[in-house]
Amino acid sequence: MALVSKGLEGVVAAETRLGEVKGAEGILFYCGYDINELAGHVSYEEVVYLLFHQHLPNRAELDALTTALRAERELPQGVIDFLTSAPKSAKPIDVMRTAVSMLGCYDTLRHDLNMGEHRATAIKLVSQIGIIAAYFHRARQGLSLPPIRKDLSEAAHFLYLMSGEVPSKEAEQTLDVAYVLHAEHGFNASTFTARVVASTLSDMYSSISAAIGALKGPLHGGANEGVIHMLEEIGSPDKVDSWVADALAQKKKIMGIGHRVYKVLDPRAPHLQKMAIKLTEQLGEPKWIQMSERIATIMREQKGLNANVDFYSATVYHSLNIPTDLFTPIFAISRMSGWTAHVLEQWSDNRLFRPLSEYVGKAYGQKVVPVDER
Numbered sequence: 196m197a198l199v200s201k202g203l204e205g206v207v208a209a210e211t212r213l214g215e216v217k218g219a220e221g222i223l224f225y226c227g228y229d230i231n232e233l234a235g236h237v238s239y240e241e242v243v244y245l246l247f248h249q250h251l252p253n254r255a256e257l258d259a260l261t262t263a264l265r266a267e268r269e270l271p272q273g274v275i276d277f278l279t280s281a282p283k284s285a286k287p288i289d290v291m292r293t294a295v296s297m298l299g300c301y302d303t304l305r306h307d308l309n310m311g312e313h314r315a316t317a318i319k320l321v322s323q324i325g326i327i328a329a330y331f332h333r334a335r336q337g338l339s340l341p342p343i344r345k346d347l348s349e350a351a352h353f354l355y356l357m358s359g360e361v362p363s364k365e366a367e368q369t370l371d372v373a374y375v376l377h378a379e380h381g382f383n384a385s386t387f388t389a390r391v392v393a394s395t396l397s398d399m400y401s402s403i404s405a406a407i408g409a410l411k412g413p414l415h416g417g418a419n420e421g422v423i424h425m426l427e428e429i430g431s432p433d434k435v436d437s438w439v440a441d442a443l444a445q446k447k448k449i450m451g452i453g454h455r456v457y458k459v460l461d462p463r464a465p466h467l468q469k470m471a472i473k474l475t476e477q478l479g480e481p482k483w484i485q486m487s488e489r490i491a492t493i494m495r496e497q498k499g500l501n502a503n504v505d506f507y508s509a510t511v512y513h514s515l516n517i518p519t520d521l522f523t524p525i526f527a528i529s530r531m532s533g534w535t536a537h538v539l540e541q542w543s544d545n546r547l548f549r550p551l552s553e554y555v556g557k558a559y560g561q562k563v564v565p566v567d568e569r
């Protein structure tokens with residue numbers, strides 16, 4: 196019998212130059228740069244460049260990328276029509292997955308694209324994914340779609356389109372750091388999904404719509420929305436202990452806690468924790484962070500499990516007045532850079548992903564009995 200690694204735990208499926216997650220040490224780096232070196236020191240646009248070119252841009256390179264991203268901000272009219280006619284009750288993440296698939300229909304869909312053209316598609320997707328999310332959010336409230344602006348950063352432009360107002364510098368910087376922290380994470384489930392699809396030599400849009408579908412699950416990027424639902428259900432700091440005890444007794448998963456690779460604290464969590472503390476203090480609403488800290492302590496002490504990236508990002512986005520169902524979309528907006536960089540890397544040295552399975556069904560040699568005699 197072949198040895199099966201359930202959930203592919205510990206399996207090394209490919210080489211990558213993009214990012215490394217060192218689970219035992221709690222280290223994450225993108226192209227050699229520790230996440231602590233990047234967060235707060237470079238913009239999301241610089242990280243996009245880093246992932247696409249494996250080096251940080253100089254001023255001219257950054258300006259060229261920024262111009263290219265901003266030049267792609269107009270969506271095809273057909274996609275806008277979809278965003279304004281999609282059911283208002285639809286989940287934004289589902290709308291994004293579908294809109295990315297639609298973008299593929301508006302592209303030439305040639306299969307003989309060269310790497311430069313694939314990279315242009317990647318830039319377009321990085322540019323347009325936030326606009327899709329923000330425009331749907333406006334449309335579902337019956338609000339007008341603010342005109343595209345070319346003078347705002349990726350983070351500021353998303354907040355501007357979502358609210359109709361240019362955000363404060365602090366809100367922009369907070370979201371920008373969140374984008375930097377979420378951009379890349381090795382062979383996580385959604386990135387692996389994107390690479391599996393790309394490995395068949397399918398197109399970028401198919402890879403990315405599949406990746407969005409993988410991200411939305413509550414065991415992956417969907418957990419950040421689950422965290423706020425959990426905090427709302429708990430209600431107040433004094434109820435945390437009994438709520439968590441009940442949940443664990445029922446073998447429920449606590450959202451935002453635990454990780455397949457990190458055996459110690461996710462290095463992204465302290466950055467988000469710091470931002471969450473500051474924002475909740477400013478808002479005079481410390482109960483969110485108080486509840487979170489108590490949950491994290493219980494889980495660490497009782498289960499030896501730590502907070503992951505989704506745990507504190509939930510409170511950060513909530514404090515920025517972002518509706519809960521846009522939390523996973525924000526993750527997708529940032530991870531678009533990592534996904535597309537991985538698709539480009541896959542195509543630079545492609546081999547089809549095709550693992551084996553261990554058959555455990557009925558014995559070989561069953562005979563067909565005619566349908567009326569079964």
Ligand SMILES: CC(=O)SCCNC(=O)CCNC(=O)[C@H](O)C(C)(C)COP(=O)(O)OP(=O)(O)OC[C@H]1O[C@@H](n2cnc3c(N)ncnc32)[C@H](O)[C@@H]1OP(=O)(O)O
Binds near residue numbers: 413448
């Ligand atoms: C961006 C990201 O994707 S980060 C992850 C986001 N997901 C979440 O926050 C959801 C909650 N966490 C989880 O479900 C898991 O920790 C995962 C999915 C992230 C990792 O899962 P795996 O590596 O497959 O670990 P698995 O689910 O097998 O858990 C191992 C043990 O820890 C327990 N455990 C792991 N996470 C949790 C949790 N959040 N709450 C309670 N128990 C947990 C499991 O119940 C299991 O216990 P057992 O051995 O007694 O049965």
Ligand SMILES: O=C([O-])CC(=O)C(=O)O
Binds near residue numbers: 379382
């Ligand atoms: O790596 C993982 O399994 C999940 C994760 O933290 C991420 O995608 O950021």
